[in-house]
Amino acid sequence: MQAQKAEGTKDLIGRDMRAWQRMQQVAAEVFGPYGFAPMETPAIEQLDVFVHGIGQSTDVVRKEMFRVFSGANFARVLDEGTDARLKPKQRLALRPEGTAGVVRSVVENNLVPQGGTPFKAWYAEAMFRGERPQKGRLRQFHQVGIEWLGAADPAADAECIIMLMEFYRRLGFDLSRLRLLINSMGDPACRPAYRDEVRSFILDHADEMCDECRERAEVNPLRAFDCKNDHCREIMAAAPLMRDHLCDECRDHYAQVKRYLDEAGIAYVEDPTLVRGLDYYTRTVFEVEAPGAGVGSIGGGGRYDGLVELEGGKPTPGVGFAVGFERVALALEAQGVELGADEEPCVYVANAGDELRGEVFALCRELRSAGVRTEANYQGRSLKSQFKQADKLGARVIVVVGGDELAEGKVRVRDMRTHDEELVARDAVRDAVAARL
Numbered sequence: 001m002q003a004q005k006a007e008g009t010k011d012l013i014g015r016d017m018r019a020w021q022r023m024q025q026v027a028a029e030v031f032g033p034y035g036f037a038p039m040e041t042p043a044i045e046q047l048d049v050f051v052h053g054i055g056q057s058t059d060v061v062r063k064e065m066f067r068v069f070s071g072a073n074f075a076r077v078l079d080e081g082t083d084a085r086l087k088p089k090q091r092l093a094l095r096p097e098g099t100a101g102v103v104r105s106v107v108e109n110n111l112v113p114q115g116g117t118p119f120k121a122w123y124a125e126a127m128f129r130g131e132r133p134q135k136g137r138l139r140q141f142h143q144v145g146i147e148w149l150g151a152a153d154p155a156a157d158a159e160c161i162i163m164l165m166e167f168y169r170r171l172g173f174d175l176s177r178l179r180l181l182i183n184s185m186g187d188p189a190c191r192p193a194y195r196d197e198v199r200s201f202i203l204d205h206a207d208e209m210c211d212e213c214r215e216r217a218e219v220n221p222l223r224a225f226d227c228k229n230d231h232c233r234e235i236m237a238a239a240p241l242m243r244d245h246l247c248d249e250c251r252d253h254y255a256q257v258k259r260y261l262d263e264a265g266i267a268y269v270e271d272p273t274l275v276r277g278l279d280y281y282t283r284t285v286f287e288v289e290a291p292g293a294g295v296g297s298i299g300g301g302g303r304y305d306g307l308v309e310l311e312g313g314k315p316t317p318g319v320g321f322a323v324g325f326e327r328v329a330l331a332l333e334a335q336g337v338e339l340g341a342d343e344e345p346c347v348y349v350a351n352a353g354d355e356l357r358g359e360v361f362a363l364c365r366e367l368r369s370a371g372v373r374t375e376a377n378y379q380g381r382s383l384k385s386q387f388k389q390a391d392k393l394g395a396r397v398i399v400v401v402g403g404d405e406l407a408e409g410k411v412r413v414r415d416m417r418t419h420d421e422e423l424v425a426r427d428a429v430r431d432a433v434a435a436r437l
């Protein structure tokens with residue numbers, strides 16, 4: 001059977017890979033001036049990192065997370081019918097999102113000691129979720145994200161949102177065609193009572209709602225706002241809203257975030273039903289949509305002031321966001337923008353005879369050392385065939401090494417766009433090529 005990629009995965013080749021690299025380049029350019037440094041966490045973590053951080057009741061943990069076992073442990077789980085007897089370090093999972101792993105690293109390495117300088121990092125990594133593959137939603141996908149640990153000030157929330165919108169602008173989006181949604185989800189002081197009200201509301205309408213929403217009423221009632229069932233959404237439109245139940249501190253925090261955004265000229269829409277999908281969020285949450293692109297949200301985030309404690313650390317505020325690469329590329333395409341850059345211009349060094357391969361080898365080394373993408377004949381092709389190969393490679397310039405010309409200390413340089421050709425001194429080839437690129 002022919003080897004095939006796993007369902008819900010995609011090879012990043014050529015323009016796709018250049019697009020992913022471009023997104024990382026823009027991230028470094030935008031996030032660096034705000035003091036964020038790049039980092040990477042392992043793609044595989046102990047299961048509890050995600051269970052504690054994301055929440056046992058979330059769809060990510062309950063349905064989508066890929067579990068990882070060694071061969072011996074997998075056989076043991078099959079034999080015993082459970083992984084309960086495995087040690088925590090043997091119960092592993094592939095990373096479904098970036099925040100929990102970063103927070104684990106911050107706690108484990110004591111990167112934000114009490115009273116210390118806040119920790120700022122950005123990442124660009126592959127994530128893994130066992131979802132049904134569809135447009136903009138893969139089982140291995142890629143995200144760029146930032147995490148800011150140790151800053152409770154609402155200015156941090158606002159700066160994250162401002163930085164996110166600048167990131168989109170630098171990627172090529174027309175910001176007037178994006179939609180920034182914001183909300184406050186309260187905190188442990190005011191959200192529990194609100195959750196109870198939403199739970200009671202769902203139970204009062206249980207006979208009208210789907211099975212999943214009835215289940216959510218017991219484990220995480222706020223997730224009912226995200227139900228994809230149209231009838232459930234109609235019912236939830238009349239549910240109590242968090243904005244009417246915020247405590248004074250959460251209300252003041254949210255008001256200050258909005259003042260900072262107004263001052264920065266950031267357009268936003270308040271969506272009181274925005275809850276995001278992970279349990280760790282508190283207070284500010286935000287999401288960005290690209291209406292008409294058919295991919296839903298292209299990024300979002302919020303504040304998570306209790307997550308460090310859940311991962312075993314001391315109370316430490318946090319805020320961050322993540323942006324999905326695949327969805328961003330599709331949304332940009334819908335706006336007529338190509339994220340993947342063209343390949344670097346190519347130079348092809350051709351030889352008129354096998355006895356000249358040594359000189360071709362030397363010329364290639366010389367051009368590549370100057371940073372010029374250079375190709376040559378490695379298949380014993382005729383000169384005519386080499387020209388065809390150069391054309392397929394999109395070569396902008398061909399350098400032809402011929403015996404008679406080389407005897408005079410020269411080579412032939414041909415511009416493939418204008419088809420102009422000239423003899424150039426062998427020691428002036430690099431400058432001649434650079435002039436045509």
